[in-house]
Amino acid sequence: MSAVLTALIFFLTFPVCAAPPTRSPSAASTAHIKVGGVAYVDARVFLTRLGLKATWVERGKTMRFQSAKDKIELEADKRDVSLNGLRVLMGEPAVFRGSTLYVSRIDANQLFLPILRPSSVTSPPVPGLRVIVIDAGHGGQDTGTRNKQLNLDEKGFTLDVAKRLRGLLVSLGYKVVMTRTSDRFVSLQERADIANRAGADLFISIHFNAVGGAPSVRGSETYTMTPRYQRSTGSPLRDPSDDVDNPGNRNDPWNTLLGYHLHRQMLGKLGSVDRGLKRARFAVLRLVNCPGVLVEAGYLSNDDEARKIGTPAYRADIAEALANGVQEYASSISAAKK
Ligand SMILES: [Zn+2]
Structure with missing residues (x-):
């Protein structure tokens, strides 16, 4: 056929x-x-x-x-x-x-x-892939999550992984734009605006997670924008806001494909606990015009995982996994165009 x-x-x-x-x-x-x-x-x-x-x-x-x-x-x-x-x-x-x-x-x-x-997938058309925006979560007065006992802050680790990923993607020939390159505060709207102004083909937001009162919880989660007319993974019930057509919904099927490849590569490389490929209407995912993903690579609230995240070798593995995920996504969309 x-x-x-x-x-x-x-x-x-x-x-x-x-x-x-x-x-x-x-x-x-x-x-x-x-x-x-x-x-x-x-x-x-x-x-x-x-x-x-x-x-x-x-x-x-x-x-x-x-x-x-x-x-x-x-x-x-x-x-x-x-x-x-x-x-x-x-x-x-x-x-x-x-x-x-x-x-x-x-x-x-x-x-x-x-x-x-x-x-x-007949709509929207298969996207291109040249400009990649990397978003290091938090920064400045927004430290993100932290492990007080080990004195580890999320904002420094997200920037470190973002810079490592930038190096890998540039060497693969992509044009890379960062939402921040230093320890400074950038609003969520500004992060999306940077991507949209740059004409981004892909948006990758890097985060680490934490949960209070459950120190055994660990592992990697990957989020994409919740498709229109659906509830997010964390929502027990549907809500009228599920029906809103957000910019991030323009790429619902491609968001999924991107999230799948990044999640798969991250789990394969890190051997971390699989917390799932999930959906959420996070501001940055809601506001970007291109396929987007937000990764929570590990839990700083788990001491064992936090110690790993604290090592440059582990953060290099995270960056490599994400770069490999981008390459897998690139192969998939390129095959889909034929
Ligand atoms: Zn975060």
């Missing part, structure tokens, strides 16, 4: 520009249902068309989808998916109805499709 025809079939069956939840999905097809106001599609039908073979791991509960290169495990009533060994958070849980496992239409279009077959 030609790529054009395949793309057309996808567009007709699962429009990539997802309709608002208030609009009825195609009621004529048994592959579509609505649960709690959310449109769902038959996971088996959708993923089989992407070349994956479906088998029940536990009937009525867990289904495995596999091809030569991809492997997914979906579980009813869960937003967590195992996708090629990574923890990925859907916007809505999978649901089991009748004898069928369903995923939300937006997850099908904005999460699975760009990762599994970026060439079938």
Whole structure:
């Protein structure tokens, strides 16, 4: 089947520009249902068309989808998916109805499709990749998170990783713009403005995490902009603000693809605990006009991980993983253009 025809079939069956939840999905097809106001599609039908073979791991509960290169495990009533060994958070849980496992239409279009077959994403067009903006989180009076006991501040580590990443990306031939190169305060709006003024093709925001009262929590998380009409990973319920069309939503499918590659490379390189590929409407992700990602590479509130982050070797590994992720993303979008 030609790529054009395949793309057309996808567009007709699962429009990539997802309709608002208030609009009825195609009621004529048994592959579509609505649960709690959310449109769902038959996971088996959708993923089989992407070349994956479906088998029940536990009937009525867990289904495995596999091809030569991809492997997914979906579980009813869960937003967590195992996708090629990574923890990925859907916007809505999978649901089991009748004898069928369903995923939300937006997850099908904005999460699975760009990762599994970026060439079938029909809108927006495949982005270019020349100018990369690196955003070192925090700075100046905004120290970010800190480990008081070990006297470690987030703002210095984000800048160090950003500079290392800049070196790697420049040597790969990209034009790199930094939102800061010294210990100074830059507002969130200004960070996005710098990217938009530079005509950025990619925006990477670097952070480290912390959680109070849970010193054992550690690992790496990657965030992309929450797709329009979906709730963020941390939101238990939908909210009218989910329907707002933010600049960061122009690239919903490409945000996912970027986040997937960076998260995958980070986990592979660091061997850190997989805290998931997640969605949030962080200001910088909301305001940028290009595909964007925010990485929380590790937890400063975990003493063991904080000590690692405190070593130049570990920060060099983080930068290398992110550069490798950019290269994987570049290969994917380049293949999708053909
Ligand atoms: Zn931060």
